[in-house]
Amino acid sequence: MTDYTDGNIDTNRSANPHLNDLIEVRYSRRQTLMGGLSAATAAVFGGMLLAGCDDDGGNGSSPVTVTAGSSANAAAGRPVTLTGNAIGQVDSVAWTQVSGPTVALTNANTATASFIAPGVANGTALVFRFTATAASGTTTAETTVTIGGASLGFTAVPKSLADVVAVPAGYNVTVLYRLGDPIASGVSAYANNGTDTNFARRAGDHHDGMSYFGLSAAGAPDANGNTRGLLVLNHENITQAYLHPNGPTTVAGVRPEAEALKEMECHGVSVVEVNRATDWSYAPTSSFNRRITPLTPMSFSGPVRGADTLKTRYSTDGTAGRGTINNCANGTMPWNTYLTNEENWVGYFRREVGDAARRAATGAVGVKANTSLTRYGKPESNTGGNYGWATVTPADTTSTLYARWNITAQAGAPADGTGDFRNEIFQYGWVVEIDPFDPASTPRKRTALGRMNHEGCQIGRTIAGVKPAFYMGDDAQNEYIYKFVSNAAWSAADATNANRLAMGDKYLDAGTLYVAKFNADGSGQWLPLVYNTGVLTSANATYAFSSQADVLTNVRLAADVLGATKMDRPEWTAVNPATGEMYCTLTNNASRTAAGVDASNPRAYTDPKTDGRAAGTGNVNGHVIRLRESGDSSEATTFAWDIYAFGAGSDLDAANINLSGLDATNDFSSPDGMWFGLPSNASGLITPVLWLQTDDGAYTDVTNCMMLAAIPGTVNDGATRSVTNTLGGATSTVTTRIGKAPGASLRRFLVGPKECEITGIHSTPDGRSLFLNIQHPGENATNPNAPTSNWPANQSVAAAGQRPRSATVVITKADGGVVGL
Known part of the structure; x- marks a missing residue:
């Protein structure tokens, strides 16, 4: 028998501590770090075995060795x-x-800290110091991180006809806010089978222009709100078939009231709170959540408020109205309000045959109204208007919610329009300002910015003491580009004023509206739309302008007589935050002919299809024009311009069609949505990232709609080019100005699901979460129970048979960096 075996039997009965006890004490009383568990253990042993000192340090402490990496x-x-x-x-x-531009360090009091490289000039050095404090004193070491300029940091996504949202490797897609999602307590989950109601408390359809506003814990605007905020987004239109069990119904030419009400409520704007813990989600019962629809009370402000053309049976003094419709692009104001813009509003109204004669019989006012209605595209017709809302017979016989969509002058009604809705159409076509932080506030229609098919309304750079400019496109073939210059010079203190709509009053209700004229030599003028200036007088033979309110209500007529340049469907505007240059998407123009080209709209051609459809003609694929104000001043009345990029398939003629030299990584068609990264992060500094979205029918035989990222140059960084157009047996040659070929500085970032439009874009202040909208997937289905897309239900799992839904998605980068870089 063995009584003792060394190492296997405990014979030490003293009270001295175990090694484990020493380690435990050491962890409880000292922070010993070297980058991980094994390194921390080495630090303990280093103190114990190398120095041989007691735990409290004292005179026997050994010096600390520190390194900060290379x-x-x-x-x-x-x-x-x-x-x-x-x-x-x-x-x-x-x-x-x-030293170097200041960055925010995360985990700065640990051995491993991190930050996001700022947007700086190439080759900028940032120096960091690592300090260890011990009983023996402090020890430091330094390291230098040299930051390069911004560059696109992803591999181009290939073209696709698949029914999903595709993004580059290293990126994640989260579906955030979909058609029908409830935004108030007590609202049921969306059934998505056509039976759902109460869209005044659900997400609307056709998500479009969008802004993100950071939100503090106290519910106030927060310029650093990267994990909590308000998304405000437009609901431009509807895919009517999917909203009802078996599509829309009409009985004896009359629409059912319940269907029409649902369709109206699906239009307008959403304000919805969103939050990020690990992933983004929306808050379905937030007190900030709000829907603004064609039924929401509105007020008018600016020069047209109270004008005769705004007087209706609902608002006999012309100061109020109901609702906003066909809201397309947007604007984000520095005083934390949202601009939503009314685009294709004309088609919603019914104008019966005989209306023109009734108006003309009232005298000069009626004759002028007929001229205006014709110029804005509203002929007489006995059809019901979009979706036939004017045909509804409401259960409440006193209701005028549906009668207002019929603008026919009623026999026996007062000629001033106060007894019917002949003037209702003039209440639309405006820029509307919304305070997203005050759900009880009344949106204001800002009439000083003119009446048109408004797309975006983007403010330029704000500089203290300088009057800001607001840039807009009128989205229709052969319409114009505008800017509004406020009468008020910018004050930085206004950005944090709690009375946000009062700031809108200050900057948006008084100023000068201009329309653009592009010259062949690369110069341009802003022509003022001011009553009694030049030809804008009562003596004008085309249209006798009677006041500034008349000019603003009929800006198309005013721009016509001033000789503004007809453009290829001016849509979104965006301003480069570093240079102040303004970009505008010219989506396409089927009516552009070889004989009708000019320097700023230089292409008319044939675009063949591969799927059996007839070839497209005109400026089929669109282009992006940009301008730089003289003296880089928003108050300038002249500018220089060139064309940043031409949409085209990479297989089209490089000499006369694919003028930007696009290839398979960046060819696109019909540019529409557009936005620059924010100057609060690296994507909006020095060389900002431009995001470009498409709404395309021409190239969809090859790929679904897409979003591209670019780091563009500057106006006139390219050269002049002679373009020969051959179309319909006619040939012409025009000289234009083309920016430097974008090459790899433009590449495809995302491709959407079937039959969609990619639109609406904004980000958190840090640029690490990018929000965008997928509009009307599967819009071409004729049978709602046999949808042509199942998105977004199928984004991550199979979902055959599910009806598609417009939705907001958020894109994040797996490594936590700024999206796109």
Whole structure:
């Protein structure tokens, strides 16, 4: 029998501590770090075995050895990790920045800190110091991170006809807010079978222009609100078939009231709170949530308020109205309000045959109204208007919610329009301002910005003491580009004024509206739309203008007589935050002929199809024009321009059609939505990222609609080019100005599901979450129970048979960096 075996039997009965006890005490009383568990253990042993001192340090403490890693390089917008090593007994460690543009350090009081590389000039050095504090004193080491300029940091996504949202490797897609999602307590989950009601408390359809507003814990605007905010987005239109069990119904020419009400409520605007823990989600019962629809009370402000053309049976003094419709692009104001813009509103109204004669019989006012209605595209017809809302016979016989969509002058009604809705159509076509932080506020229609098919309304750079400019497109073939210059010079203090709509009053209700004229030599003029200036007088033979309110109500007629340049469907505008240059998407123009081209709209051609459809003609694929104000001043009345990029398939004629030299990584068609990264992160500094979205029918034989990212140059960074157009047996040649070929600085970032439009875009202030909208997937189905898309239900799992839904998605980068860089 063995009484003792060394190592297997405990014979030490003293009260001295175990090694494990020492380690436990050490962790409880000292912070020992070197980048991981094994390194931390080495630090404990370093103190115990190398120094041989007691736990409290004292005179016997050994010096601490610190290293801060080697110098490194990083590109703007990319995550950077700083790793420090401390060997010895340390009380604390910390990273601090010594020099260079200031960055926000995460986990600065640990050995491993991180930050997002800022947007800076190429080759900018940032120096960081790692400090370890011990009883023996402090020890430091430094490292340098050299930041390169912003560059696109992803591989181009290939063209696709699949029914999903495709993004580059390293990116994630989260579906956030879909048609029918409830935004108030007590509202049922969306059945998505046509039986749902109460869309005044659900997400509307056809998500479009959109802004994100950071939200503080106290419910106030927060310029650094990266994990909580308000999304405000437009609901431009509807895919009517999917909203009802078996599609829309009409009985004896009359629409059912319940169907018409649902369709109206699906239009307008959403305000919805969103939050990020790990993933983004929306808050279905937030007190901020709100729907603004064609039924919501509105007020008018600016020069047209109270004008005779705004007087209706509902508002006999012309100061109020009901609702907003066909809201397309948007604007984000620096005083934290949202601009929504009324685009194709004309088609919703019914104008019966005989209306013109009734109006003419009232005298000059009626004759002028007929001229205006013709110019804005509203002929007489006995059809019911879009969706036939004017045909509804309401259960409440006193209701005028449906009668207002019939603008026919009623026999026996007062000629001033106060007894019917002949003037209702003039209440639409405006820019509407919304305060997203005040659900009880009444939206204001800002009439100083003119009446047209408004697309975006983007403010230019704000500079203290300088009057800001607001840029707009009128989205129809051969219409114009506009800017409004406020009478009020910018004051930075207004950005945080709590009376946000009062700031809108200050900057948006008084100023000068201009229309653009593009000259062949690359110059341009802003022509003022001011009553009694030039030809805008009562003596004008085309249209006798009677007041500034008349000019603003009929800006198309005013722009016509001033000789503005007809453009190829001016849509979204965007302003480069670094240069102040304004970009405008010219989506396409089927009516552009070889004889009708000009320097700023230089193409008319044939675009063949591969799917059996007839070839497209005109400027089929569109282009993006840009301008730079003289003196870089928003108050300038002249500018220089060129064409940044021409949409085209990469297989089209490089000499006369694919003028930007696009290839398979960046060819596109019908540019529409457009936005620059925010100057609060690297995507909006020095060389900002331009995001370009498409609404295309021409190239959909090859690919679904898409979004591209670009780092564009500047106006006139290219050269002049002679373009020969051959179309319909006619040939012409025109000289234009083309920007530098974009090459790899433009590439495809995303492709959407079937039959959709990609539209609406904004980001969190840090640029690490990008919101965008997928509009009307599967819009071409004739049978709602046999949909042509199942998105978004099928984004991550199979979902055959599910009806598609317009939706907001959020894109994030797996490494946490700025999206796109």
